[in-house]
Amino acid sequence: MHNALTIARCLQLTEISVPDVVDVRETVTLSCSYDMGTHKLNSVKWYKDEREFFRYSPMMPKSIMTFDVEGVTVLQNSTEQICNQFRCSIQLHQLNIRSSGSYRCEISGDAPEFKLAHGVGNMTVAGKCFSCVDPGAAPKARCTQVTNLLPFARNHPSETTSKTMKRLG
Numbered sequence: 001m002h003n004a005l006t007i008a009r010c011l012q013l014t015e016i017s018v019p020d021v022v023d024v025r026e027t028v029t030l031s032c033s034y035d036m037g038t039h040k041l042n043s044v045k046w047y048k049d050e051r052e053f054f055r056y057s058p059m060m061p062k063s064i065m066t067f068d069v070e071g072v073t074v075l076q077n078s079t080e081q082i083c084n085q086f087r088c089s090i091q092l093h094q095l096n097i098r099s100s101g102s103y104r105c106e107i108s109g110d111a112p113e114f115k116l117a118h119g120v121g122n123m124t125v126a127g128k129c130f131s132c133v134d135p136g137a138a139p140k141a142r143c144t145q146v147t148n149l150l151p152f153a154r155n156h157p158s159e160t161t162s163k164t165m166k167r168l169g
Contacts, residue, residue: 011039011107011115018103018121024095025127029080031089032105032119039109044088047104048072054090056083059110071098099125 015033022028030046046054053069064083066074075081075091082089092099106118 010037011035011109011117012037013105013107013117013119016105016119016121018123020122021124021126022095023127024097024099024125026095027075027091027093028095028123029089029091030103030105030121031087032107033087034107034117036085036107036109039113039115041085042108042110042114044083045106045108046088046090047106048099049101050104056088058083058085071096071101095125097125097127099123 011034013032013034015031017029017031019028032044034044041058044056045052048069048071051067051069053067053072054074055065055067057063057065066076073092073094075093078091080089080091088105100123102120102122104118104120106116109115
């Protein structure tokens with residue numbers, strides 16, 4: 001009789017990358033990497049301030065879904081958008097002040113356990129619009145000029161912080 005020790009590998013988020021400070025004119029990439037261990041990937045969900053805006057569900061007929069969240073516009077059909085059993089990268093564009101906030105990547109395994117793991121990164125959108133309002137007129141729908149960017153954003157427009165995540169849950 002053999003006594004075998006079986007080591008079950010756990011589902012874990014291994015890295016999340018969310019830019020710390022971005023220029024309002026930029027297109028930004030959010031990404032997370034994960035190790036599914038012995039679990040099968042059920043879904044990857046992205047949230048901004050606890051509101052879901054993107055879902056990748058490889059076992060569903062429509063594997064990618066987006067949801068309306070103020071300040072978040074996912075760049076559709078981007079060559080940078082890659083979601084699979086190892087990582088999920090998406091791009092956001094048309095940033096504005098409401099794009100600043102807390103971004104969470106959540107992965108879930110399939111039945112019967114539906115294990116979860118997640119990681120969080122904060123992003124600040126830098127930029128100040130001017131010439132948006134003519135004296136005595138209603139505000140224009142969109143600003144066309146950006147000035148007075150934070151010094152950090154001007155000197156490091158694509159600086160990102162990657163965080164190594166420990167298994168959660």
